[in-house]
Amino acid sequence: MADFFTIRADFLILKQKINGKRLVYLDSAATSQKPKQVIEAEKVFYETINANVARSIHYLSEKATEAYENSRKKVADFINSDSDEIIFVRNTTEAINLAANGLDFKKDDEIITTLMEHHSNIVPWQIICKKTGAKLKIVDTLPDGQLDLKQFEKFLSSKTKLVAVTHVSNVLGTINPVKEITRLAKKFGALVLIDGAQGAPHMKVDVNDIGCDFYAFSGHKLLAPTGIGVLFGKKEILDKMQPFLYGGHMIKKVTKESSTFMDAPERFEAGTANFAGAVALGAAIDYLEKIGMENVREHEKELTRYALEKLSKIKDIEIYGPKNAEIRGGVISFNIKGAHPHDVAQILDSEGIAIRSGHACAMPLMQRLGAESICRASFYIYNDKKDVDALVKGLEKVKGVLKL
Amino acid sequence: MTLDIYAEEIIDRFKSPHNFGKIDKADAQAMDYNPACGDEVEIFLKVKDGKISDVRFAGRGCAISQAASDILCDCAKTKTVAELKNMRDEDMINLLGVKITGTRLKCALLGLWALRGALKNGNRNI
Ligand SMILES: Cc1ncc(COP(=O)(O)O)c(C=O)c1O
Numbered sequence: 001m002a003d004f005f006t007i008r009a010d011f012l013i014l015k016q017k018i019n020g021k022r023l024v025y026l027d028s029a030a031t032s033q034k035p036k037q038v039i040e041a042e043k044v045f046y047e048t049i050n051a052n053v054a055r056s057i058h059y060l061s062e063k064a065t066e067a068y069e070n071s072r073k074k075v076a077d078f079i080n081s082d083s084d085e086i087i088f089v090r091n092t093t094e095a096i097n098l099a100a101n102g103l104d105f106k107k108d109d110e111i112i113t114t115l116m117e118h119h120s121n122i123v124p125w126q127i128i129c130k131k132t133g134a135k136l137k138i139v140d141t142l143p144d145g146q147l148d149l150k151q152f153e154k155f156l157s158s159k160t161k162l163v164a165v166t167h168v169s170n171v172l173g174t175i176n177p178v179k180e181i182t183r184l185a186k187k188f189g190a191l192v193l194i195d196g197a198q199g200a201p202h203m204k205v206d207v208n209d210i211g212c213d214f215y216a217f218s219g220h221k222l223l224a225p226t227g228i229g230v231l232f233g234k235k236e237i238l239d240k241m242q243p244f245l246y247g248g249h250m251i252k253k254v255t256k257e258s259s260t261f262m263d264a265p266e267r268f269e270a271g272t273a274n275f276a277g278a279v280a281l282g283a284a285i286d287y288l289e290k291i292g293m294e295n296v297r298e299h300e301k302e303l304t305r306y307a308l309e310k311l312s313k314i315k316d317i318e319i320y321g322p323k324n325a326e327i328r329g330g331v332i333s334f335n336i337k338g339a340h341p342h343d344v345a346q347i348l349d350s351e352g353i354a355i356r357s358g359h360a361c362a363m364p365l366m367q368r369l370g371a372e373s374i375c376r377a378s379f380y381i382y383n384d385k386k387d388v389d390a391l392v393k394g395l396e397k398v399k400g401v402l403k404l
Numbered sequence: 405m406t407l408d409i410y411a412e413e414i415i416d417r418f419k420s421p422h423n424f425g426k427i428d429k430a431d432a433q434a435m436d437y438n439p440a441c442g443d444e445v446e447i448f449l450k451v452k453d454g455k456i457s458d459v460r461f462a463g464r465g466c467a468i469s470q471a472a473s474d475i476l477c478d479c480a481k482t483k484t485v486a487e488l489k490n491m492r493d494e495d496m497i498n499l500l501g502v503k504i505t506g507t508r509l510k511c512a513l514l515g516l517w518a519l520r521g522a523l524k525n526g527n528r529n530i
Contacts, residue, residue: 340466342441342511343410350407358441372442372464401410402467403419 004299007291008382010035021352024390029170029198029331029378030356031220034284038223041283045276053275054249054266068275071282072265075230078285079215080206085238087231087268088278092197093120095216095231096164098268099193100124102241107133109161112190114139114147115368116169119361121195125164134161141368145172145321145328153184160190167199167215171362171374172321173304173331175203182211191237197221200230201380202300202329204293213237219277223284228277231268238264245270288381296381300330303379307332307388314395316404320369330379333360336395338404341375347401351394409468409502418467423477425460432526436518438510441466445473447518449480449526456480456488461518466511468504473515475499480519489523491516 008014011033014023025033045067051060053068069083076083089095101124105111111125115138122138129136137155140148147165156163163185168175178199182192193214199205200215201222207215214237219228233241243250243261247270252260261267288296305325312319316337322328336344341357348355356376359366366372377391398404427433427448435446443465450458459480461473479499480488496516497504504512 340441340443342443342466342468342508346508347407347410363442366442401407401415403415 004381004384007035008384010037010287011382012036014382018352018354019350022390024351024353024387024394026377026379026383026387026391027354027356028201028221028380028383029376031226032201032223032380033382034223034225035287037287038225038280038283042225042276042280045279050276052272064275067279067282068273071278071285074282074285078205078289079200079232080208081232082235084263084265085232085235087233087238087265088273089229089231089268090227090274091218091220091229092118092195092216095214095229096120096193096195097124098231098244099214099216099233099241100128101244102238102268103162103191104242105129105132105134105161108159109134110137110155110157110159111135111162111164112137112139112152112155112160112185113164114152114166115141116147116172116174116362116365117164117166118170118195118197119363120197121164121166121193122364135159138364139165141172141174141365144323145169145174147174147176147181149177149181149184152181156184156188156190158188160185160188162191162193164193164195166195166197167205168202168329168331169321169362169365170198170331171333171360171365171369171376173328173333174322175199175327175329178212179210186211198329198331201288203297207232219281219284222281223287224281225277228274228281230281233264235264238268241268243267243270247271249273291381299381300379301325303383303385303388304328304330304332306385307377307379307391310388310392311395314392317395320371320374330383331376332378333374333376335371335374336398336404339398339402341373343402344375344395344398347398348391348394351390351397353390353394355391409504409508411502414467414471414500414502417471417474421461421470421474423460423474424462426462427458427460432522434518434521434525435463436514436521438465438469438514440507440510443469443511443514445469445514445518447473447477447515447522449519449522451485451526454486455484456482461515463518465514468500468508468511469514472496472500472512473518476515476519485523488519491519 049063200217345357430448445463
């Protein structure tokens, strides 16, 4: 079993005091902190082998290319896929836009998404539908924070071209049954894209087992630097897709009149890539695999269970999403009656506690919850029960300051 | 930032604002919206002889945006339309009397933005 007590020491940022208090970072769903091993990997890359990849014939370029491709292999293994199915992008948002723009939609095609998506898994599909005349259907959530799978089954038909669904909700924490959703979609020959922004960092993901066609995630939520993300796409589907961006690195041959393009993944990686970021992502994956993704999940499940129990004792609190930690990731959104999330966050900040406040980029879901905005605490490997206790104590202070 | 911004007056106004409500047949009204949190404030104005005769605000939001809107309404009642049109962001912060920085500035200024909107698209008699 991993020693979660010593893990915190690898995150130097967590050593500082905020407003004289121990920093309690509960905003990892927005972005994770980075261990020194990851920061070191990026530094070492720049100090020893930095050069543009796959361009020049010299020692550094070869080493850099090797490191870049080595990271691609690590990512592929991490989610049980093949290297040529891994496209490096900036983040989840870019990954979803790449898939949305690369696929061929027609009038009367239907795209199914859900009410619990981050804006990045709704807006691109809205735009595609506007451009092509395809139709968007949005699966509702049930009062317990799970997807209405009955409605989803009703929506499915031979017209369904694609199902876009989040692995884990960034507001409700709900872990969706993505394997079952994929199985249902496949009965109608639909493609399945999974937004794994809150999935891949927190649990073992096996895209082969799930059976999905696309899986997107961001490095920055998975201990890696900003600006590096991943789109997994099944090889046979990527090969049929249009490129998203055009330019250098993705071409085979260019004449004055026309060009031909490389195969995947290069076909989708126009321009100089964030190779240093990719190398650091490789180091982040090494770090997580050393702990073991099963252990990461167990740790967060335990914290979530503890937090749900403690928080639910607070008077006038409303907690959104499933009450059962088995189907819930380490994300807990809540509201305290009479307290605006901005004020809650501000007062918690005075205690060194960092949470998210606002609509969490999920405005359609906010409407469903009947809230303008929410407070959200989210956990990762460096959090412990002390952090939860600090949050509970901080919320008592909030009530005091706001005279609730 | 410390908790000074949650001064007694701010909390009291948040909990029981003096000027909360709407004005039927207002001479000017406008709503503004903070996309970061979904807060919205709507300002209603009654004008007589170039002076503000009544002003109210409605909407929802955090303690800062609500208290600031309330204080702004109190202030507006003593002003002419011309004076209000000249009101700057700093004036609003000064009225609030607490130190506001960074991300909370938008909260503090939401009411003023709505007021500016109202002054811009109000009836001809203002
Ligand atoms: C579920 C989900 N999808 C997508 C995103 C977008 O991620 P990024 O901003 O890294 O593109 C986020 C992050 O906020 C998220 O939580």
